[in-house]
Amino acid sequence: MDQAAIIGVGMTKIEANKAGDTFADMVWEAVNKALDDAGMTINDVDNVVTTSNDFWDGRTISCMAVGDASGARHKNASCVEGDGTFGAFYGLTRALSGDYGTTLVTAHSKGSESISSLITNAAFDPIYERAIGMDMITACAMQATAYLDRTGTTPDQLAMVSVKNHGNAKQNPLAQLPMDLTVDDVLKSEMLSDPLHKLDCSPVSDGCCAIIIANQARASKYSGRPVWIKGVSFCSDSYFLGDRDLARAPSLAQAAQSAFAMAGIKDPATEIDVAELYDAFTYQELMWLEAMGLCEDGKAGSRLESGDFHRNGRLPVNPSGGLLSGHPVIAAGLIRIAEIVKQLRGEAGGYQIPDARRGVAQGVNGLCGQSHCVWVLDRDNQEKEIG
Amino acid sequence: MQPTKEDCFIVEGKLALPYQYFAGRTGSRFLIALRDEKKIRGIRCEKCNKVFVPPRSTCERCFSDISQSWVDLEDTGTVTGFTVVRYEEPYQPTKPPYILALIKLDGADTPIAHIIKDIPLTEMKLGLKVKAVFAEKTTSTIMDIDHFRPQEDG
Numbered sequence: 001m002d003q004a005a006i007i008g009v010g011m012t013k014i015e016a017n018k019a020g021d022t023f024a025d026m027v028w029e030a031v032n033k034a035l036d037d038a039g040m041t042i043n044d045v046d047n048v049v050t051t052s053n054d055f056w057d058g059r060t061i062s063c064m065a066v067g068d069a070s071g072a073r074h075k076n077a078s079c080v081e082g083d084g085t086f087g088a089f090y091g092l093t094r095a096l097s098g099d100y101g102t103t104l105v106t107a108h109s110k111g112s113e114s115i116s117s118l119i120t121n122a123a124f125d126p127i128y129e130r131a132i133g134m135d136m137i138t139a140c141a142m143q144a145t146a147y148l149d150r151t152g153t154t155p156d157q158l159a160m161v162s163v164k165n166h167g168n169a170k171q172n173p174l175a176q177l178p179m180d181l182t183v184d185d186v187l188k189s190e191m192l193s194d195p196l197h198k199l200d201c202s203p204v205s206d207g208c209c210a211i212i213i214a215n216q217a218r219a220s221k222y223s224g225r226p227v228w229i230k231g232v233s234f235c236s237d238s239y240f241l242g243d244r245d246l247a248r249a250p251s252l253a254q255a256a257q258s259a260f261a262m263a264g265i266k267d268p269a270t271e272i273d274v275a276e277l278y279d280a281f282t283y284q285e286l287m288w289l290e291a292m293g294l295c296e297d298g299k300a301g302s303r304l305e306s307g308d309f310h311r312n313g314r315l316p317v318n319p320s321g322g323l324l325s326g327h328p329v330i331a332a333g334l335i336r337i338a339e340i341v342k343q344l345r346g347e348a349g350g351y352q353i354p355d356a357r358r359g360v361a362q363g364v365n366g367l368c369g370q371s372h373c374v375w376v377l378d379r380d381n382q383e384k385e386i387g
Numbered sequence: 388m389q390p391t392k393e394d395c396f397i398v399e400g401k402l403a404l405p406y407q408y409f410a411g412r413t414g415s416r417f418l419i420a421l422r423d424e425k426k427i428r429g430i431r432c433e434k435c436n437k438v439f440v441p442p443r444s445t446c447e448r449c450f451s452d453i454s455q456s457w458v459d460l461e462d463t464g465t466v467t468g469f470t471v472v473r474y475e476e477p478y479q480p481t482k483p484p485y486i487l488a489l490i491k492l493d494g495a496d497t498p499i500a501h502i503i504k505d506i507p508l509t510e511m512k513l514g515l516k517v518k519a520v521f522a523e524k525t526t527s528t529i530m531d532i533d534h535f536r537p538q539e540d541g
């Protein structure tokens with residue numbers, strides 16, 4: 001594909017309750033940070049994509065409530081309902097269309113203002129599934145049972161994901177839940193829905209992320225250092241859980257294969273330096289790693305145990321702390337992209353992975369990983385070097 | 388200036404949104420059979436050789452209209468996924484702890500989600516053979532299957 005880059009990122013701190021911020025306040029903060037980061041003004045932004053969800057925002061046409069704060073007035077502004085990575089995908093296609101040189105993408109939500117379980121129950125089919133009490137946690141617990149049964153992954157190994165990610169968050173000043181935990185702490189935390197304990201689940205969070213995407217002609221016009229988008233893909237699976245093989249993630253496998261192929265990566269397990277994945281629950285980090293080909297199928301638990309995915313391991317996963325340490329719905333995937341951008345620029349501070357050159361970010365939308373969006377980013381634009 | 392907590396008003400709100408969900412022509416026939424005959428029906432895609440439940444009028448695998456290929460399913464099946472729900476929410480059909488499961492009915496290829504009762508939580512396992520227990524009083528909803536219970540010989 002034509003070349004495009006991310007030239008600016010901005011994130012608010014992720015918090016349990018940003019009592020002093022409206023949606024627009026959060027967007028204002030993230031957008032201005034992204035503009036400063038890119039060395040741009042709002043006048044350099046050609047078009048805007050906001051990402052939000054009407055139920056989480058407690059209003060219909062929720063995107064319109066943040067148009068002012070994202071500088072969308074009198075600009076071509078469009079809205080995506082779903083994870084921020086999907087908004088970014090749309091923003092990228094606009095930048096590549098030739099009609100726009102730069103796209104500002106925002107994603108926000110304030111979980112603190114609503115009751116998450118009521119909203120996720122409403123995501124299930126109203127005729128067949130809502131009445132039996134399904135919600136995000138219980139549905140994912142069923143998926144976790146199926147994944148553990150298929151692979152032999154253990155509850156202890158799930159707990160290690162929580163220990164690792166909350167530990168990583170101690171170096172990330174924007175994370176909501178930096179914690180020193182032991183496997184025992186996780187296993188002794190309240191059992192919400194077997195096999196998921198409270199500390200196997202990501203928290204309810206508030207936060208916003210903004211990124212600026214530019215086509216090749218504009219990418220180097222500003223002072224911000226571009227990080228190059230080398231491969232992107234997304235793929236969806238069936239809506240009903242029963243129509244899928246819940247113990248596997250074939251749509252993620254397909255999205256990852258095609259994103260890696262686009263980036264010219266043959267063996268992602270050895271060619272990727274850092275990964276930020278959508279660990280809404282502990283088991284998901286392991287399941288996604290396997291589906292993406294970053295680890296052999298069924299082996300992520302034991303690889304984690306041997307330290308492969310720690311900050312100093314073979315493939316550091318979620319060095320920022322991941323969703324387990326802060327999960328603003330909608331913004332969560334865009335934050336994964338922004339974290340990889342920081343890593344590839346060498347600006348991740350206390351959780352910097354030394355000499356990270358290539359990274360992968362993943363976003364998820366839908367129940368139990370129905371659809372996935374995978375981004376492969378590179379510190380250098382190799383095509384340019386060769387040319 | 389950073390606002391202090393006292394400056395931050397919370398305005399209590401509620402989205403009360405009545406909605407009439409059409410079950411679809413296919414879904415309606417499914418619910419009518421469940422209500423009037425205590426029968427669980429699925430739909431077969433002849434091309435894909437798959438029996439879907441809940442039934443749907445099109446097959447997303449081969450993208451064809453399958454709305455007329457009804458098949459009767461057994462009221463027995465096998466558990467392919469489950470969890471024990473231990474926290475309480477207003478939308479739950481029964482008081483926790485209770486078992487939510489994916490159940491592949493005999494004669495179907497896609498499991499449906501429902502609840503399982505009449506088994507100690509510690510004995511719940513994948514592969515359990517279960518049987519539908521129909522509600523005594525119909526509500527013309529999926530809850531006309533009240534729950535599933537272990538098969539006597541399972």
Ligand SMILES: [Zn+2]
Nearest residue numbers: 432435446449
């Ligand atoms: Zn078919």
